[in-house]
Amino acid sequence: MTSVESLALQDGELPAALIAEVEQRWQSLLEHCDSDQAQWYQGFARSARRIELLQALACSHTLFEFCVRHPDWLPNLDAAGLLENSIASARWRAELSVACARCENADDLAQVLRQFRNRHWLRIVWRDLNRLAAMEETVADLSHLAEACVDVALDFLHRQLSAERGEPQSKAGEPQQLVVIAMGKLGAGELNLSSDIDLIFAYPEAGETVGAARSVDNQEFFIRLGQRLIKALDTRTADGFVFRVDMRLRPYGQSGPLVISFDALEEYYQDQGRDWERYALIKARCIAGDRAAGAQLLDQLRPFVYRRYLDFSAIESLREMKSMIQREVLRRQLQDNIKLGAGGIREIEFIAQCFQLIRGGQEVALQALELQTILRELAAQQYLPTDVVAELIEAYRFLRNTEHAIQAWRDEQTQQLPSSDTERCALALAMGFGGDWPAFAAALTEHRGRVSRCFANVIAPVETEVERPHLSHQRWRSMLDDLDQDEVRATLEEAGFDAAEEAARLLVALLNGASVQRMQGRGRDRLYGLLPLLLEDLCGVSAPTATLLRLIPLIEAVLRRTAYLVLLIENPGARGRLVELCDASPWIARQLAAHPVLLDELLDARSLYSMPDQAGLASELRQRLLRVESGDLEAQMEALRYFRLAHVLRGAASEVTDSLPLMKVSDYLTAIAEVVLAAVLDIAWQNLLDKHGSPVPDGDDRRHFVVLGYGKLGGLELSYGSDLDLVFLHDLPTTAVTDGERSVDAGTFFTRLGQRIIHILTATTRLGALYEVDMRLRPSGNSGLLVSSFTAFSDYQQNQAWTWEHQALVRVRAVAGDGVLAEKFADLRRQILCKTRPQAALVEEVIAMRQKMRDHLLLGVNKNTEFDLKQGEGGIVDIEFMVQYAVLAWSHQHPPLTHYTDNIRILESLNNNGLISSADTQALIDAYKAFRSQAHRLSLQEQKGRIAIAALGAERKNVSRLWQQLMLST
Missing domain, CATH: 3.30.460.10 (Beta Polymerase, domain 2)
Structure with missing residues (x-):
């Protein structure tokens, strides 16, 4: 190997903060080269293109590591003209196909795929950091790279599996292939340097394989093929991985089958598809397998995604989605995330996709996949002003370049702005600011501000008149300005507060407390802006002082997060619902105080009092987890x-x-x-x-x-x-x-x-x-x-x-x-x-267990004044034990008793099978509902499950009578 020579960095070539790091990387790189390779690198460092090398070494730790492990890659790429020139889209698959033709097994395939990906990742990063390629070329190259890897790997694995299990065919004898649908950034051809690839697998028709010793049905074949494809791409080996594969966007998410037929896929979206799945399918594109069949499938799904009319029904769900995005940013503190934070990439995507969902059914041009194409179409059709669209496109390019520079540093899937000085300097250098972080940060803030302003205006919230100060609010303001406890008591008393002296003490203690005294001017103004509104609302509840007591912990919890104070000031409906719910239940008040983020749920009465079914719950949670x-x-x-x-x-x-x-x-x-x-x-x-x-x-x-x-x-x-x-x-x-x-x-x-x-x-x-x-x-x-x-x-x-x-x-x-x-x-x-059990022994064991529970769990209960709803004689557990005894005693003769697991339907089944009379069944059901309803109410009041001894007497007597009849007379 030739001698290791210094880079001899000159003033101004690199920021001072990066010089030592780059010099160290250079020395390490040369030490891993043979003499020819070292000569190439040293010659390149002396050439007119020296700055490209410095920029790449300074701004990407992973690029440096690839060069160390494979010092021949850069010289070979340069010799082929690939560092300076673009690659035609058709060349990606052709080159990889030639390399994979030599593979004999899955391990060979895995190594070829990973080395192909890493070598081209190095090339793409080199060109991106040196602005030899525009952002649009970078995302296109990354998408072509991923598409080639998926397509070539699928071909190889299909041939391999067909040799083992036969070729899949339809029932009519037509050959079948897996269809790979790309969603998200890969679907749009806008992949970033460290993107997951979101995929859905499907196949055209049911059938089975032919040509092997044992046939399998098509779904089993394609599930196995899909599993092998994911493993080939996603598994981390000594060479890393190809792409992380995310299959959660498929029907039913991770709990659904890995691969389903076209008919099943279409039926799912028709019967169960949610608005967010329409949103996801906007960028769907077939990238591998039977592309003609894939295009046909997407055509069949198009009516689900794009309505044939102006779809203003989508506005409400989009408004909710927008609100969810904004709350998520606040909740997860994503301000430094250039994708998810305010004014970030996702907000630009949302702006474009809003118009797509609403107008895409009529305006076919809005069904395009690429974001910039859609934005330009919005300007052309005057849905957005031309200058706003220009700002959005400029911001999008800036943000995507920033995203790539962040991810180039260590090939990590992140959009978070760095916190270390070295990484910040490298990012500012990559973005053309010569390592000047403040200058870069200022430009970033300007772009994000423009995006935020446009985002705030798209799908604007329903206009609600901010409540004007009522004349009666003046008394509260005067009271708070003076804050004399006697004056506070008198004002509260005049307003109708029960226990006004206690309410005054609570209020004065809150405002004189250390937390309020430490508040800055703006936060303090917000608190004093909210309290008159809150006190006025309290005048309308049944127990103002008790409700104030429940609200104070919540107020204290949000003193340092005054955005919630603004939420309550500007949303009279949410504030009214807060007071109503805290008046009704101390349990709810405690939940809100412990988790103020739940105040978001009070904004919309329709959703607060809307109970989705289990499928709706599952869809909502899946959507939340997908983010x-x-x-x-x-x-x-x-x-x-x-x-x-x-x-x-x-x-x-x-x-x-x-x-x-x-x-x-x-x-x-x-x-x-x-x-x-x-x-x-x-x-x-x-x-x-x-x-x-x-x-x-x-x-x-x-x-x-x-x-x-x-x-x-x-x-x-x-x-x-x-x-x-x-x-x-x-x-x-x-x-x-x-x-x-x-x-x-x-x-x-x-x-x-x-x-x-x-x-x-x-x-x-x-x-x-x-x-x-x-x-x-x-x-x-x-x-x-x-x-x-x-x-x-x-x-x-x-x-x-x-x-x-x-x-x-x-x-x-x-x-x-x-x-x-x-x-x-x-x-x-x-x-x-349904086993046959000796009845005498069974009833004896059940009664003994019931008594054991009662003796153990009723300690400390005054049986002369209190009735324990659960364990007391004639209570909930007595009904449960009777039901359990009946099922164990009689199911061998009446198997339908085993169909249900809830007490009420089992009781109804006992009646239907002639084992308990209708009157006794209804008496037990009524008692059970009464006890549980009372227990729920006490739980919401944060009280123990006990009532006065005289309460629910008729229900308890009925249960005790039936216990005697069923258990003690057997």
């Missing part, structure tokens, strides 16, 4: 917690305002839990796949894992503070192992899956825990395995379980996971419950 990076567990956990808090608040608001009956509230709270559990399972499963690979054989689309919900969850009777009684099962053989680099057996995989699920559910984050989890109902309780095999669980239930464990089976059902295993469990449950 989070798939590998960011902390962000996923926060999204789950916010979703659950917001929807539980909706349920409580509906209950205290009597807009939803008890049974519907319980159904809603149960649906929230089930949707959350399904999402948690998806996240945990993906996390384990990334670490260990899958324990499931290729071509098997099942997960072989199910979550069982016992007790209130199983019985669809969740309340606000309910924990989740869960049991986990799997049905893979113990010999199964995962297919990842860190392979583990199936038992270990599923145990870790269970542990991860519990962690996601119970970990305390900024928004608290999702749910408390109780796993004691699993076989052998806390000493048993966290996850049981189905065989072991079945054996335990058949041969070892206690009677009380069979009682628990009455209220258990599969709530998340594999549908096939859920059916196996349902069959087992029916078998166990």
Whole structure:
């Protein structure tokens, strides 16, 4: 090797902050070169193009690392003229096809794909950082690169799998190919340096393979092919990965099949497609496989995306989406994120896509994929002023160049502005500001400000008149300006406050407290602007002082986040709903004080009191999780917690305002839990796949894992503070192992899956825990395995379980996971419950367990003055035990008793089977509803589940009478 010579950097060639770093990289690079390579680099460093080398080494650590590992790449690219010139779009696939023709197996393919990607990534970054390519060429090259990798890999893997399993054909004998639909940035041909690629897999028609010893149906073939394609692209090897693949935009998300037929895909969007899925499909494009069939599929889906008329019905959902974007920026503190923050890339995309959804059905030109094309069309058709569009396009280019410069530094999927001085200097250098961070930051702020102004005006909120100060507000302002406690008391008393002296003490203590005294002028003005409005609203509630007491913790919680004070000042409806709900329930007040972000939910009465069904809940949560990076567990956990808090608040608001009956509230709270559990399972499963690979054989689309919900969850009777009684099962053989680099057996995989699920559910984050989890109902309780095999669980239930464990089976059902295993469990449950049992022994055991519970759980209750709704004699648990006894005693003669897991429908089934009279059935149902309704109300009032001994006397007598009749006369 030749001697290592210095770069001999001259004044002004690089910012001072980067000189030492670049010199060090240069020395390291030359040390890894052979003599010819070192000679090329040293010659290049002395040439007229020297500044290109300096710029690349200074602004991309990953480019430097690629050069160190492959010092021949840059010389070869330069010799081929590829550093200075563009590449024709057709050349990408042709070049990769030649390289892959030499591959003999999947490992060879993986290495070729990764080296192809990395070599071209180096070339693209070199050209981008040196402005040898415009931003438009950079994103096009990255998209061509990804498209070539997907297409060539798919061809190779299809041939390989066809040799094993035969060629897939339709029932009419027509050959079938997988269709790969790209969404998002790849669909639009606008990929960034470190983008995921969002894909959907589909195939044209049902059928099976031909030409192999054993045929398989087309879906199984294409699922296996899709799995291999993802593995070829996404798995990290010694050469890195090709592209991270995100399949969450497919129908039903991670819980849906990996590949479905065209008919099933079209049916899904027609029957279940949501507005956000219309939004996602705007950029859909077929990039691999049967492109003609893919184009036909997208044509079939076009009516779902683009209505044939001016779709003003989309305005409301777009307005909600816009509001969600703005709240998310505030909640996640994304101000320094140039994609998601205010005035960022996503806001520009949203502006364009708003017009596409509303007018795209009539204006075909607006159905284009590329963002700049759409923006220019908006100017041409005068939907936006020409100067505004020019500003948006200029800002978009600036932001995308900034995004690429951030990602070039370490090939990381981030749009966050750097915080270290070195990275900031490199970013400012890459952006043409000579390393001057303040100058770059000022230009960035200017562009983002222009975007924000346009974004604020698109799909503007419904105009509401900001409440003008009422004459009566003057008394509150005068009172607050003086703040003499006696004067405050007198003013409150005159306004009709009960316990005015206590209210005055609370108010004065708040305003004289250290937190308020430390407030800056603007925040203090906002607080004093809100309080008169709030005090006036309090005059209209039943207990103003008690409600003020409940509101003060919330006010204290937002003193340092005064945007919430502005929210309440400018939104009389939200403020009124806040006062109404806090008057009705201290529990709601405490939730809002603990999580002020929930104030957002009060802005729209329609959504606050609107309870979506379970499919709607699942779609909303899926949409929320899609906005989070798939590998960011902390962000996923926060999204789950916010979703659950917001929807539980909706349920409580509906209950205290009597807009939803008890049974519907319980159904809603149960649906929230089930949707959350399904999402948690998806996240945990993906996390384990990334670490260990899958324990499931290729071509098997099942997960072989199910979550069982016992007790209130199983019985669809969740309340606000309910924990989740869960049991986990799997049905893979113990010999199964995962297919990842860190392979583990199936038992270990599923145990870790269970542990991860519990962690996601119970970990305390900024928004608290999702749910408390109780796993004691699993076989052998806390000493048993966290996850049981189905065989072991079945054996335990058949041969070892206690009677009380069979009682628990009455209220258990599969709530998340594999549908096939859920059916196996349902069959087992029916078998166990339908066993013939000695009646005398059964009733004795049930009564003994009931007494044991009562003795243990009623300690400290004064039975002469209080009635415990749950454990008291003639209460909820007596009804539950009667129902459980009846199912265990009579299901062998009346199997329909096992169909349901909730007490009311089981009681109705007992009546339908002639086992309990209609009058007695109705008496138990009425009592059960009355007890649970009272328990819900007490929960919302943050009181124990106890009532006066004289209350609900008739209901208790009926339950006690029927207990005597059913249990003690048997």
